[in-house]
Amino acid sequence: MIAKDKIKKYIIFCILISTNYIKAQESPEFEIGLELMDKYSCSLCHSLFDKRRLVGPSLKGIYKTNRKLTNNEVKVADENYLKDAIINRNRATVSGFQDNLHPKYTFTEEELKILVSTIKNL
Numbered sequence: 001m002i003a004k005d006k007i008k009k010y011i012i013f014c015i016l017i018s019t020n021y022i023k024a025q026e027s028p029e030f031e032i033g034l035e036l037m038d039k040y041s042c043s044l045c046h047s048l049f050d051k052r053r054l055v056g057p058s059l060k061g062i063y064k065t066n067r068k069l070t071n072n073e074v075k076v077a078d079e080n081y082l083k084d085a086i087i088n089r090n091r092a093t094v095s096g097f098q099d100n101l102h103p104k105y106t107f108t109e110e111e112l113k114i115l116v117s118t119i120k121n122l
């Protein structure tokens, strides 16, 4: 019966999210993403809730914005871009920042999904 209750709660939650009754930042997934970011020290180098430049660029509001890279390419920060930025050490990096500082992470696909979804909602 507990499982049924959980499913019910989840469905209600999804409805509330889809009608914007609850903001994405109040979702459990967002919280888990912040915990992961805390665990892996992302916020030591990236500000999450304001636009301040730390060691790396701020991650607030970057979803779907243009990112200028060191190879002069401009890419839109969509989900694939964000995944790549988090795990791919060999990609062209963000212009104006040092290219060898973002750590080499290995995340599970699930963790990566959560991180990307959290960044989308910052």
Ligand code: HEC
Pocket (backbone or CB within 6 Å): 036, 037, 040, 041, 042, 043, 044, 045, 046, 055, 056, 057, 058, 059, 062, 067, 077, 082, 085, 086, 092, 093, 094, 097, 098, 099, 100, 101, 102, 103, 105, 115, 119
């Ligand atoms: C030691 C500092 C450091 C840590 C810790 C770090 N990063 Fe980075 N990150 C950087 C720097 C510097 C850049 C810019 C150069 C580049 O693109 O690699 C960057 C770039 C990025 C970008 C691309 C941003 C843009 O403007 O397009 C994303 C997304 C990102 N990091 C996410 C993360 C996440 C998520 C974590 C934690 C799991 C993390 N970073 C941890 C230093 C860091």
